[in-house]
Amino acid sequence: MKRKNIHPYLSPELYAQFKAYCKRINATESSVIGSALKEYFDDSTDMKLLLRRLDRLGRHATRLERDINAMAEAFAVFVQLWFAHTPSIGENEKDAARREAWNQYQKFVEYVATQMAGGHRFIDDLVQDTIADEDELHQAVGNNAD
Secondary structure (H helix, E strand, C coil): CCCCCCCCCCCHHHHHHHHHHHHHHCCCHHHHHHHHHHHHHCCCCHHHHHHHHHHHHHHHHHHHHHHHHHHHHHHHHHHHHHHHHCCCCCHHHHHHHHHHHHHHHHHHHHHHHHHHHCCCCHHHHCCCCCCCCHHHHHHHHHHHHC
């Protein structure tokens, strides 16, 4: 395979850095330029990988925001219901009510821990955005094949 000769122009500062780099890694100028160009033209460059990862993180952040908003709304509904259905308690009944509340709270914590350990999430019970069901997807693929 015959190699081609090129004559790029570099600023004096860049040329000094380039020469020092070649000397430091004990490589020829041609091999450094060749490797740099291969990396520049390659689809798996660091910049493209970084942009893909940032895109993935952005989608994840969007899902987290949606989940947190759903949890906040659910909590707001719970608090409204709790205030609406919590009766006033007389002074002589408050100690018994505190004990019962603590017992109920412990049961709640155990239930949540069990749900989470089993991989169940409240957010999974909510309606999720769906693009299409399996039949619609197969039908769309079939129509595009024609």
